[in-house]
Amino acid sequence: MSNKLKIGLFGFGCVGSGLYEVLNQSNLLNASIEKIVVKDRDKHRSLAKDRFSFEKETVLDDSAINLVVELIDDAEAAFEIVTEAFRRGKNVVSANKKLIAEHLDELLALSEECGVSFLYEAAVCGSIPVIRNLEEYYNNDSLASIKGICNGTSNYVLTRLNNELKSFDEVLADAQAIGFAESDPTLDIDGFDSKYKLQILLLHTFGLKTVPQNVLNIGVRHVKAEDILFAKEKGLRLKLISYAKKVEDEIVAFAAPMFVKDDSFAFEVNNEFNAVEIEGLFADKQVFVGKGAGSFPTASAVLSDVSALQYNYKYEYRKLGSNSSSLADDFVFKVFVSSKNAESLSLINFIQVEEEFSSSNYSYKVGLIKSSSINYELYRNQPDLFIAAFEDAEIELIKKEKQQVESLEV
């Protein structure tokens, strides 16, 4: 009943080598790594040199290999490998959230067309089985929201900032020194990684296909010690949240720093831990907590996908089409904006200001803005502005286009 899996592995970094070890130690699986393809010919690795190949064709041309496990960093190179594997009739397991978020539509269509299975549990929250649960378990309960701390690096930095009141740059440098942050931390720190994972969650939670350009992400890079103090004074904590909520018949979704209260799923999720909260219409709130990164936790998620393929498992995407919700393109929500310089705050167009503070070297405003009035470029170009939302605040849709269309029709 179970299929012998012959694996072609791309990438032998942290997760790839973890998978190799885990697979060798776990005796429950009818699977073997036949070939390993890596990019760098000279890098020292834990296995003998003759175990490695350097051309993707070594695996793709080998008709005995029925499963490609793709664990490389480069999303564009991964796209070529994965799509070619599909065309050769090979199933694919991937941990590459950027690849998936950027090519969602093509990858789904092509894997379907080629009749292969494409699994990617490890791409979202490492060892937490969130996609499998959304696919298999929460396939009948209408879901109201999904929120996640999906990025371990930014959560580690925010936790240290909360505990030590050091500067962002100091803590980031520490995180880089111990391998908790990349030398180029943009993906993690500026909310891209959180957004890619959110896009995958949107697909499996609400049956919603999105492209990165249409989902707002802002990051934690501009957080100041005073912002952390603001949170502490109010009993709140700052977390980078991948956030999606059904509001009326649309889905509001963004990745951004948020102030969370002590009764939030996120409040006690610290350091490199990840967590996801799924709110169902009937099941109420469920929280899953686990390690979101690291060699073995991520490899373990890859292994679960490999294991599922022994029994021909495929994502069914049952929510695609069955759900009529679309992504909200504009909405009003409550934000906190701070700057060392009071004038910078005027860059943000507040509909309503609830709270305002200014001093010679630190100012902030709290109030309602339109989501369309901020974007990643604004965030990126104003290193002095820190922008955060509030997890428990109301969100109101702006149905401008629809209203225009309706008035045109009249």
Next chain:
Amino acid sequence: MSNKLKIGLFGFGCVGSGLYEVLNQSNLLNASIEKIVVKDRDKHRSLAKDRFSFEKETVLDDSAINLVVELIDDAEAAFEIVTEAFRRGKNVVSANKKLIAEHLDELLALSEECGVSFLYEAAVCGSIPVIRNLEEYYNNDSLASIKGICNGTSNYVLTRLNNELKSFDEVLADAQAIGFAESDPTLDIDGFDSKYKLQILLLHTFGLKTVPQNVLNIGVRHVKAEDILFAKEKGLRLKLISYAKKVEDEIVAFAAPMFVKDDSFAFEVNNEFNAVEIEGLFADKQVFVGKGAGSFPTASAVLSDVSALQYNYKYEYRKLGSNSSSLADDFVFKVFVSSKNAESLSLINFIQVEEEFSSSNYSYKVGLIKSSSINYELYRNQPDLFIAAFEDAEIELIKKEKQQVESLEV
């Protein structure tokens, strides 16, 4: 591809009526409740009288009904219904942990023999999909331990005791008044419910079949305000834990009050919430938190089983047989025993005492005992003794019988 499910429902209490409502509101399911069987002819219910039958044959004899959902309290009556349903070729979904824990072997054998599916996600931790994850997701990672707060009633009582320092009897009476505890609270308060759920977890975590008599349970009924203070002074909290851990090649398992530290999965799980921590060899620790009881959360778990049956889902029990571990029948572990009366403490045979306190009206000892030196009868007959273990303490196996066998063989 999906089967039309025609449901015969047994029981229309909290969960049964919740299921009825949830099923009617959820439009994703190809399922309908055809007949409902209840016991009490005169009870007022939310549906018209003619929707109910009172004889189990009404459902069992109806060959159009292909799914029995069993949601009654009485485990023996449930056993008759469920086994007869199996024999008639009907799939069964049940939330009855006592039924399953007491008849594990028979139910598994008979459902297998009859070629039907028997699902019971709602029997353990309500809305938390723990069984499905153990079956499907953690089927390849060798698991090291599983620990759960599986009983909402006792957790509610312990949370209140922790916050208010009232007496156990006062808080229990409050819990009964608001429907969080049964008029006969024995199953919840004395650890039976936690044990039944633990037995189900043992099956799906370690492939271990057990009978209730072989798994130790002690409860929280004898907890005193001083015990709560003891915990508070040390920064600990008391939780009723369903506990199973692999120690060498055996599985140590029991349901008992435990002192947990602030880094435990259980520390912040309060009131009626449930939580399960699964520790894998590779995936590290995963925690699932959600509501363990209540009409809709439990109905939602039942609904997920119903939904899975649309696609002919069965538990595969892949760990049965593949795992050579057996239940440890004796082990040394660290306990806390307290009494109003210092002499009562002599009823417990300590191998080693680490800490000792006595005064005229409260005394306790902390130290190592053999698990075989305590049992439910001792707990039940000594209302003055409170016994609790420590979540993070070492456990050592006593391999007496094996040593004897070996020495006989020599």
